[in-house]
Amino acid sequence: MKKAWLTVALILTFLAGTALAAGPSFQEMDTDKDGKLSRQEVDAAAEKVFKEADKDRDGYLSEQEFKAIQGARSKFKDLDKNRDGKLSMDELGKSADRRFQHLDRNKDGSLDGLESNVRRAPEVSPLFRVYF
Ligand SMILES: [Ca+2]
Ligand SMILES: [Ca+2]
Numbered sequence: 633m634k635k636a637w638l639t640v641a642l643i644l645t646f647l648a649g650t651a652l653a654a655g656p657s658f659q660e661m662d663t664d665k666d667g668k669l670s671r672q673e674v675d676a677a678a679e680k681v682f683k684e685a686d687k688d689r690d691g692y693l694s695e696q697e698f699k700a701i702q703g704a705r706s707k708f709k710d711l712d713k714n715r716d717g718k719l720s721m722d723e724l725g726k727s728a729d730r731r732f733q734h735l736d737r738n739k740d741g742s743l744d745g746l747e748s749n750v751r752r753a754p755e756v757s758p759l760f761r762v763y764f
């Protein structure tokens with residue numbers, strides 16, 4: 633019986649590991665620990681992911697580089713506003729503006745309440761609700 637529990641524990645650890653791999657968690661992004669995500673905190677997290685994904689360091693994400701981001705939910709074509717086949721941080725920022733405003737229901741410039749959503753769907757990083 634003990635062995636079975638150990639297996640369950642291992643699987644849970646594994647699942648937690650995959651959740652982390654799919655982008656930074658709410659807690660990781662909330663760097664000032666006020667329980668909300670400011671636009672600056674979201675931008676900082678997005679920039680980090682962007683830089684890591686930009687393998688050839690040309691300052692843009694190609695479709696291939698974008699697809700390698702684990703957990704990204706958007707379609708490349710939807711984000712590539714000027715249709716040049718690559719994504720700039722500016723371009724991503726514009727989509728993020730709209731989604732951030734949509735999620736910021738009380739218009740105080742930061743996202744709270746997202747945390748409970750994150751508990752319900754821990755595999756989706758709050759970053760991917762705003763960016764990517
Ligand atoms: Ca914060
Ligand atoms: Ca690139």
Ligand SMILES: [Ca+2]
Binds near residue numbers: 712715716717
């Ligand atoms: Ca583009």
